[in-house]
Amino acid sequence: MKEVGVLTVIAYNGFHMATNNEHPAKRAGGGRERGGPEDRFLKAFDEYADALFRHAVYRLSDRERAVEILHDTFTKVWSYIRDGHEIDSYKSFLYKVINNLIIDEYRRRKETSLDAILEQEGVDEGTFSELHGGGIDEITFSLDAKQALDMLHELPVVYREVITLRYVDGLGPKEISELIEETENVVSVRIHRALKLLRDRIVEREEEAQEKRSTQTP
Amino acid sequence: MKSFEKDILKYAEKTRLKAMERDAIRERVLSYMEYHPLSKKQLPIADSRRGEHRDFIYIPFNALSVRLASGFFALLVIIGVPFLAERAVPGDVLYLVKTGVNEGIRTQLASSPYEKVALETKLMERRISEARLLASEGKLTVEVEAQIAETVKVHAEAVQSGLAELRVDDADGAALAEIVFTSALEVQSAVLDQSEVASSTSVSSILSVVNTMRDEVASDANPATPSYDGVTARIELETTRAFELFESVKESATPEEIADIERRFTDIDRSIVAAKALREADETGAVTEMINVLGLIQKLISFLTDIDVRETVALETLVPLIMTPEERSDLIVKLMNEVMLMVPQIEDSRTRITDEGLAEKVTLGLAQVNTLMDDATRALDESRITEAEQKSGEANTLALDLMKLTLDTREVPATPVTPSQTSTSTEPLALPDAATTTPMTASTSIQSEIITPE
Numbered sequence: 001m002k003e004v005g006v007l008t009v010i011a012y013n014g015f016h017m018a019t020n021n022e023h024p025a026k027r028a029g030g031g032r033e034r035g036g037p038e039d040r041f042l043k044a045f046d047e048y049a050d051a052l053f054r055h056a057v058y059r060l061s062d063r064e065r066a067v068e069i070l071h072d073t074f075t076k077v078w079s080y081i082r083d084g085h086e087i088d089s090y091k092s093f094l095y096k097v098i099n100n101l102i103i104d105e106y107r108r109r110k111e112t113s114l115d116a117i118l119e120q121e122g123v124d125e126g127t128f129s130e131l132h133g134g135g136i137d138e139i140t141f142s143l144d145a146k147q148a149l150d151m152l153h154e155l156p157v158v159y160r161e162v163i164t165l166r167y168v169d170g171l172g173p174k175e176i177s178e179l180i181e182e183t184e185n186v187v188s189v190r191i192h193r194a195l196k197l198l199r200d201r202i203v204e205r206e207e208e209a210q211e212k213r214s215t216q217t218p
Numbered sequence: 219m220k221s222f223e224k225d226i227l228k229y230a231e232k233t234r235l236k237a238m239e240r241d242a243i244r245e246r247v248l249s250y251m252e253y254h255p256l257s258k259k260q261l262p263i264a265d266s267r268r269g270e271h272r273d274f275i276y277i278p279f280n281a282l283s284v285r286l287a288s289g290f291f292a293l294l295v296i297i298g299v300p301f302l303a304e305r306a307v308p309g310d311v312l313y314l315v316k317t318g319v320n321e322g323i324r325t326q327l328a329s330s331p332y333e334k335v336a337l338e339t340k341l342m343e344r345r346i347s348e349a350r351l352l353a354s355e356g357k358l359t360v361e362v363e364a365q366i367a368e369t370v371k372v373h374a375e376a377v378q379s380g381l382a383e384l385r386v387d388d389a390d391g392a393a394l395a396e397i398v399f400t401s402a403l404e405v406q407s408a409v410l411d412q413s414e415v416a417s418s419t420s421v422s423s424i425l426s427v428v429n430t431m432r433d434e435v436a437s438d439a440n441p442a443t444p445s446y447d448g449v450t451a452r453i454e455l456e457t458t459r460a461f462e463l464f465e466s467v468k469e470s471a472t473p474e475e476i477a478d479i480e481r482r483f484t485d486i487d488r489s490i491v492a493a494k495a496l497r498e499a500d501e502t503g504a505v506t507e508m509i510n511v512l513g514l515i516q517k518l519i520s521f522l523t524d525i526d527v528r529e530t531v532a533l534e535t536l537v538p539l540i541m542t543p544e545e546r547s548d549l550i551v552k553l554m555n556e557v558m559l560m561v562p563q564i565e566d567s568r569t570r571i572t573d574e575g576l577a578e579k580v581t582l583g584l585a586q587v588n589t590l591m592d593d594a595t596r597a598l599d600e601s602r603i604t605e606a607e608q609k610s611g612e613a614n615t616l617a618l619d620l621m622k623l624t625l626d627t628r629e630v631p632a633t634p635v636t637p638s639q640t641s642t643s644t645e646p647l648a649l650p651d652a653a654t655t656t657p658m659t660a661s662t663s664i665q666s667e668i669i670t671p672e
Contacts, residue, residue: 037256045244050234057233067239067447074247082254145225167223168230 037081044090045074051169052098058164059102061153069105073098095169095179099161106157140195148198151205159194166191238391242451249458308348308362332388335380335395339402342373346406346424350413350526353421367423374403374431385442393444394452396435397509401516403432405527405536412530446501449508453490456515463522478533482518485540486511546603550594553610557591560617567624576623583620587613 052073056066076097077087087093149168152160165176173191177184235243306312321341325334349366352358377399384392410425444452464479471479493507517536520527527536541549564584571577594609 038251041251042244042248045247049240049243053235054230054233058230064447067235067243070235071243071246074243075250078247078251078254082256140222143222145222146229148222149226149229167226170223170227 040087040090041074041078041081044077044094048091048094049074052094055095055164055169056098056102058149058152058168059157059160060105065105069098069101072101076101092175092179095165095171099179143195143199144202147202148195151198151201154201155194155197159190159197162187162190163194163198238388242448245455246451249454252458308352308366331380331384332391332395335377335384335392336398338373338376338380339395339399342370342377343402343406345370345373346410346428347524347526349421349424350409350530353413358421363421363423367427370424371427371431374427378431378434381442389442390444390448393442393509394448394512396442397444397512398516400432400435401513402520403428403435404513405517405520405531407432408535409527409530443502443505444509446497446505446508449505449512453508453512453515456512456519457486460515460519460522463519467522475533479518479522481539482514482533482537485537486514486518488542489514489540543601543603546607547598550598550603550606550610553614554591554594557587557610557613557617560621561587564617564620564624571624580620580624583616583623587616587620590616 049070053066053070056069057063060066060069073094077094081087148163152163155163161180162176165171165179166173171179173184173187177187180187182190306316325337345366349358349363349370352362377395381392381396381399384395407425407428410421410428413421414425461483464483468476489507489511493504493511496507497504514537521531521533521536522528561584564580568577568580568584571580590609590613594606594613597603597606597609
């Protein structure tokens with residue numbers, strides 16, 4: 001009985017337990033250091049993957065591409081860490097990266113610059129004074145959340161961006177302004193205009209439906 | 219405002235990753251991290267006593283350690299018996315612990331239908347390994363073989379019913395599990411086939427069960443097809459696993475074996491790149507290519523993990539070489555050079571043929587060889603490699619047949635050109651079907667093969 005012999009030796013000599021580190025290849029998986037960069041990175045994945053995915057779905061209206069962009073976001077962030085950079089706030093950094101990837105995606109789709117899209121879609125930056133007279137509260141009061149969400153894809157990309165960040169991701173105007181590198185005023189004006197545009201489109205759609213119903217009724 | 223914010227968030231939160239999507243992305247990211255690890259200086263030092271090298275924790279001998287040792291002994295019995303049972307084969311005392319306790323626990327732990335299918339596939343492989351082990355030791359009686367064959371069948375059927383269940387909820391998972399199952403069947407079929415030849419003990423009934431299952435899966439008219447992303451994620455995962463396994467067997471492998479395995483990794487990488495390039499134009503074709511690649515990786519993993527498989531079957535049998543376009547072109551040129559050497563000899567022999575009918579057949583055959591050579595040259599010039607392979611192979615076979623046919627008329631019947639010898643130098647590379655026809659077989663069909671113009 002080899003096992004009994006081993007136990008006798010252990011009982012006599014005391015128990016020596018090896019504490020060798022794990023193979024480096026395994027470190028990125030289950031064997032990573034607690035609190036190390038890998039651990040923090042994977043924690044960020046677990047915490048933000050769903051929110052980032054949701055953000056990408058509403059921005060792109062394409063679930064499959066959203067999955068790919070989510071994957072690319074995390075591999076890009078990992079490469080950034082590998083290059084020796086440190087990340088203070090994963091949330092804002094991840095949003096920044098995914099936002100850039102989404103803009104790249106728009107450019108790839110339209111094969112034109114974002115400025116050109118802006119021009120095409122007739123979006124100017126507006127003025128803060130627009131916020132007076134019919135404020136955001138007033139507009140959202142009459143807006144149906146589900147309808148607004150369903151019609152998000154009909155908005156120009158810059159409006160879709162701020163609405164997604166504000167209402168789907170729950171970010172404040174200050175956070176959004178840092179993320180998209182615009183002033184808070186511009187962000188607020190865009191949100192205001194986007195909501196107005198959504199309201200107008202919903203009303204337009206309802207009127208069309210109403211008209212259709214009345215023509216069908218004998 | 220608050221209500222709008224709350225409502226919109228409530229609806230938006232319904233959009234989330236499916237569990238499988240989330241797991242697949244996480245696994246892909248983990249694979250990426252493993253391929254691109256942090257440098258040592260970026261890793262934190264886990265032990266608070268930095269710089270102090272401590273390989274062992276020492277527990278001194280006292281009352282506490284005696285209690286600990288007793289506890290350890292009890293633990294050893296609880297863990298040790300199932301551990302020892304893992305090596306048991308049918309007929310051993312601990313075999314029932316292995317199949318009843320150990321595997322029972324694993325079955326209970328497999329929570330998702332995908333895990334259940336994967337486990338049943340693993341268990342099927344285990345039963346076959348046990349049979350091979352017994353056969354190699356000459357201990358596989360007819361009764362035990364029948365018993366194992368029955369168990370293999372039960373596991374294979376469990377896989378199939380699991381797949382049917384999985385197809386309802388998770389088509390992607392079902393398709394991927396089916397690829398793993400098919401690869402396992404193909405590997406086991408090849409290994410059993412070799413065991414049957416090498417060992418004096420028969421494993422034919424187990425082989426028959428495996429082959430029947432393999433054929434059933436292959437003849438499935440509506441095989442499940444995974445999504446491109448699903449199969450790509452799985453390939454990334456399995457390739458990482460295969461690389462790790464390769465690293466672990468490198469020390470014990472010969473330089474030739476290492477080169478052989480490295481070549482397969484290169485082939486697999488090349489196939490993945492080709493499939494990705496194909497995606498833009500033909501998504502279905504790209505998925506089919508990716509499925510083939512996944513099958514090859516699975517077989518490579520079987521080869522790397524199972525020492526018994528490694529000792530029984532050649533890697534070439536399980537994962538045949540995939541020639542590069544350059545290698546394929548070289549082979550075509552080689553075949554064509556052989557034909558060019560044979561043609562003058564056939565022409566020379568034709569002048570001495572007295573039988574008019576035979577002379578006419580040889581003339582027509584030569585004309586056909588020339589046409590095939592022209593076609594092959596054109597196809598090669600235009601990079602239509604598959605067509606060039608086919609035409610050069612046909613030309614080579616036909617020329618060999620004509621050589622055989624005119625052999626009697628030659629003054630020196632000894633082997634004038636040695637096309638078959640030069641051909642054997644290309645044996646490790648897969649030849650097109652037409653080129654592998656042996657001269658003897660081909661000569662019997664020459665009369666019907668030569669097309670007579672109207």
